[in-house]
Amino acid sequence: MEPLIAVTARCEIRAVIRFLHAKKLQPVEIHRQLSKIYGETCISIQHVCKWCREFSEGRTDIHDEKRSGRPSISDEVVAKIERTKHLNRRRAISIDKEGNTHRGHHMLYITWTDLLGIVSILPTDEVERLLLHGSIQ
Structure with missing residues (x-):
């Protein structure tokens, strides 16, 4: 079955996880709903659990944190x-x-x-x- 939404951004998935987590859904149910909409390429159950834990601990930002990346040449x-x-x-x-x-x-x-x-x-x-x-x- 074709996914209803084929192309997604990470922050979009995280926003959905945050919303469903706020509705007190369990990570397994959140993953089940994500899989229905986004198909096989959606985020793994382990990552859903990780994000639910992050949101439970008070995180509100759905975007990646800044990282140093490749060192620049001074x-x-x-x-x-x-x-x-x-x-x-x-x-x-x-x-x-x-x-x-x-x-x-x-x-x-x-x-x-x-x-x-x-x-x-x-x-x-x-x-x-x-x-x-x-x-x-």
């Missing part, structure tokens, strides 16, 4: 990168945190990401491919 970090770029690249980039010298593209990427405060999760061969094609500079 002017200070940009200046630090610019200073490092103007140094002898091979010497400046091939020294790790312990002072050991290394050669290779993966060390270049790791050092630059350390400078930016980003943790690399790419495999070494992928990093080397990106470096050789100029995707990472």
Whole structure:
């Protein structure tokens, strides 16, 4: 059976949960009603319980709380990168945190990401491919 409402916003679902919770419905019944209207893609029973608990504890906002997200690059970090770029690249980039010298593209990427405060999760061969094609500079 096709859902009556196919596309929804998170805050819309939460508003419905808040309304039905205020009417003293149990989370299971709230989920049952949501499933009838929104179909199989609606919020899980666990999330309905979570939101009922949040509303019981006094939460009134149905929107997501602000999160830090991906860290932004400050002017200070940009200046630090610019200073490092103007140094002898091979010497400046091939020294790790312990002072050991290394050669290779993966060390270049790791050092630059350390400078930016980003943790690399790419495999070494992928990093080397990106470096050789100029995707990472």
